[in-house]
Amino acid sequence: MTRQRIRPRPRAALSLALTAGLLAPALAGAQTATAAATPRTVCASDRAGQAAKLSRDITAALRGRSATTAVSLRDPATHTRCALRADRPFDSASVVKVTVLATLLWDAEKHHRKLTARESRLATAMITKSDNDATSALWRQLTTARVTAFLRAAGMTRTVPGGGGYWGLTQITANDEERLLELVTHRNPLLGDQSRAYVLKLMREVIPSQRWGTPAGAPRGTTIQVKNGWLSRATHGWRVHSVGAFTGRGHDYTLTVLTQDSARMRDGVDTIQAVARAVHKDLDPAAATAEPYLPTRAPREAMPAVP
Numbered sequence: 001m002t003r004q005r006i007r008p009r010p011r012a013a014l015s016l017a018l019t020a021g022l023l024a025p026a027l028a029g030a031q032t033a034t035a036a037a038t039p040r041t042v043c044a045s046d047r048a049g050q051a052a053k054l055s056r057d058i059t060a061a062l063r064g065r066s067a068t069t070a071v072s073l074r075d076p077a078t079h080t081r082c083a084l085r086a087d088r089p090f091d092s093a094s095v096v097k098v099t100v101l102a103t104l105l106w107d108a109e110k111h112h113r114k115l116t117a118r119e120s121r122l123a124t125a126m127i128t129k130s131d132n133d134a135t136s137a138l139w140r141q142l143t144t145a146r147v148t149a150f151l152r153a154a155g156m157t158r159t160v161p162g163g164g165g166y167w168g169l170t171q172i173t174a175n176d177e178e179r180l181l182e183l184v185t186h187r188n189p190l191l192g193d194q195s196r197a198y199v200l201k202l203m204r205e206v207i208p209s210q211r212w213g214t215p216a217g218a219p220r221g222t223t224i225q226v227k228n229g230w231l232s233r234a235t236h237g238w239r240v241h242s243v244g245a246f247t248g249r250g251h252d253y254t255l256t257v258l259t260q261d262s263a264r265m266r267d268g269v270d271t272i273q274a275v276a277r278a279v280h281k282d283l284d285p286a287a288a289t290a291e292p293y294l295p296t297r298a299p300r301e302a303m304p305a306v307p
Contacts, residue, residue: 041071045080054082054282061274067240067259069271072174074182075253075283082279083175087158090258092170094130094229095241098199099159099180100138100167101127103150105195107142127202127227130210132168139167153190155179168231174256177243181254185245200225200245212269212295213242214255217277219284220293223248228299230268236260240268244276255279269299 041058043051054073062069062084070085092099101123108115115123122138125131139147147161156176162169183191184199191199203225215224225245232238239260246253257275262268273295280292 041082041084043073043080043082045075045078047078047080050078050080050282051082054080054279057278057282058082058084058275061278062271065267065271065274066262067268067271068236068261069275070174070256070258071275072178072256073253073279074178075251076186077251077253080253080283086174086178089158089160089171089173090241090260091168091231091233091236091239092162092172092229093168093231093239093241094132094135095177095227095243095258096162096167096170096172096229097126097130097135098184098203098227098243099147099151099156099170099172100135100142101199101202102154102180102183102191102195103142103147104138105198106150106153106190107146109192109195124202124205127199128205129207130227130229135167136165139165150190151176154183168229172258174258177256177258178254181243181245181256185247185252185254200247203227203245209296209298212299213240213272214244214257214276215246215293216273216295217280218246218293219249219280221249222246222284222293224293230265230299232265238262238265238268240265240272242272242276246280249284251284253283265299 041055043054045051058071070088070090071082072086073080073082104115104119104123122134125134126138144161151159156179158173159176160171184196187193204223206226210228211226213226213228215226218224223246226242228242230238230240237260240262241258243256244254255276257272259268259271262271
């Protein structure tokens with residue numbers, strides 16, 4: 001299967017200041033200035049030489065590739081952050097499913113209840129198998145209004161839910177995806193510890209054929225939490241995305257890579273994995289000698305029934 005088409009469905013505040021925040025205005029200005037030509041990722045870090053190395057290596061990983069790529073990286077331990085086109089909107093494809101799950105858990109906490117057996121079953125299928133029918137069922141249950149309310153509370157101000165039930169056409173940005181990963185990896189007022197642990201558990205249990213993208217090159221022993229998505233449309237070709245949270249080995253960090261304009265799905269996957277290998281190598285000095293994680297060679301995602 002090579003195309004993901006999202007089946008139309010009927011339409012059905014606290015503002016969180018995340019500790020990671022946005023890149024400083026000076027860095028954001030530099031990013032804008034370099035985005036037009038050969039992509040150059042702008043980084044900042046408390047670790048000597050780290051920012052320059054990451055910027056150089058991510059830029060090299062993208063050189064000569066056709067995909068329009070956005071990158072957002074956050075490493076709290078060294079206050080390292082990188083951004084490339086990080087506020088540019090992309091069609092979400094299936095990475096929005098983490099937002100759907102976070103909204104479901106947030107709404108349940110607000111009403112002081114646990115997930116029902118049905119909700120747990122749908123959530124598990126949605127994340128671990130990227131099941132589109134399960135996602136549509138939860139999207140209808142939550143309604144666009146609740147998703148929007150969660151986005152507002154989370155500070156994901158540039159994310160816009162897809163209209164008409166087209167959840168896969170939700171507009172996302174790399175920075176907003178990093179805000180979401182920050183929510184599920186650190187304590188915060190929106191998602192309790194059990195909810196955060198549940199999201200990460202399901203992301204750890206993604207089936208092997210969908211464990212590609214940002215995990216590429218992570219040192220063995222790293223705990224990998226990932227969610228991917230792809231979608232082909234008449235304009236901008238393939239959208240191929242990957243969001244990942246990496247924990248353990250005494251070093252926790254998150255990485256989002258969004259792509260579009262690839263002629264083939266595989267081109268998008270290769271672009272993401274080239275960036276990921278550079279990031280893992282630069283962030284973890286032991287990665288050069290540790291056995292790297294090798295993602296599946298046959299990336300697949302559950303396809304919806306064609307209406």
